[in-house]
Amino acid sequence: MAGLFQVLWGQADGGLKQAAVLNGTDHNPLIIPVKGQQDQVENICTRPTAVDWDGDGDLDLVVGNFAGSFYLFTGEGRGKFAPKSQAMMAGGSRLKVEGAHSDPFVVDWDSDGDLDLLSGSSAGGVQWAENVAGKGKLPELKSFKTVIEPGPEIRPGRLLSEQDLSGPAGSTRIWVDDVNSDGKLDILVGDSVTLVSLAQGVANDEFAKKSAKWQEAFDAASEAMRKPGDRSQQEAANKRFQQLYQERTKFMREDRTGFVWLYVRK
Numbered sequence: 001m002a003g004l005f006q007v008l009w010g011q012a013d014g015g016l017k018q019a020a021v022l023n024g025t026d027h028n029p030l031i032i033p034v035k036g037q038q039d040q041v042e043n044i045c046t047r048p049t050a051v052d053w054d055g056d057g058d059l060d061l062v063v064g065n066f067a068g069s070f071y072l073f074t075g076e077g078r079g080k081f082a083p084k085s086q087a088m089m090a091g092g093s094r095l096k097v098e099g100a101h102s103d104p105f106v107v108d109w110d111s112d113g114d115l116d117l118l119s120g121s122s123a124g125g126v127q128w129a130e131n132v133a134g135k136g137k138l139p140e141l142k143s144f145k146t147v148i149e150p151g152p153e154i155r156p157g158r159l160l161s162e163q164d165l166s167g168p169a170g171s172t173r174i175w176v177d178d179v180n181s182d183g184k185l186d187i188l189v190g191d192s193v194t195l196v197s198l199a200q201g202v203a204n205d206e207f208a209k210k211s212a213k214w215q216e217a218f219d220a221a222s223e224a225m226r227k228p229g230d231r232s233q234q235e236a237a238n239k240r241f242q243q244l245y246q247e248r249t250k251f252m253r254e255d256r257t258g259f260v261w262l263y264v265r266k
Helices: 037-043 204-226 231-250
Strands: 045-051 060-065 070-073 075-077 103-107 116-120 126-129 145-148 170-177 186-198 252-257 260-263
Touching: 037 060, 045 103, 060 103, 103 170, 116 170, 116 186, 145 186, 204 231, 231 252
Parallel strands: none
Antiparallel strands: 045 060, 060 070, 103 116, 116 126, 126 145, 170 186, 186 252, 186 260
């Protein structure tokens, strides 16, 4: 959670060494620096992507984080990286996905010879930052635009089965490849979703009443947690919030899972 990168170095026999922290050329762990506690989500990384981003023949690291922004660690050859990261930009602004939890996948999405950046998001869907620099030039990214729309919001406490889903939910992670070998790039999208079913012995009408009452209490508890107050008030609000989470098991079953969706490019 601190944002460290792990690497499994390859061995001559085809095996891998044990995972080790990836250090910069200063021999300290590569990590995105933050200014204060409020920026801590900036260095909780979600995915590192090794790619020759600047076209100098060395692998660089393009990394995402919980905040939804992106950073670049410049490669110096033979698995070594400059210790200082660079915030990735779109024009004069920080490059950031809609939502949070940036998930960089680097590929020539528009087939114009340069590297673009695609990403999943905590909000769901898939986004694309186009590289407009051209082949052989240092990448110049535009702001993200939507390639795959986020799915509908799924409210907690509602019955939800696998058959109710028609596309990815939230917390999407992506992979881009020519899955069907037709010469066009397709997108695999993984998601996170909680399926909800009736608890044993609970009928549909009973569930509807209990769920509505629970949701009202849950919304009130959530609001109480957001309000400023002294320590005892905050502890009471948090205790009530946790209590409600336990109470929901009396009328519902939850299955926290995820699915992989394939989008075949036309």
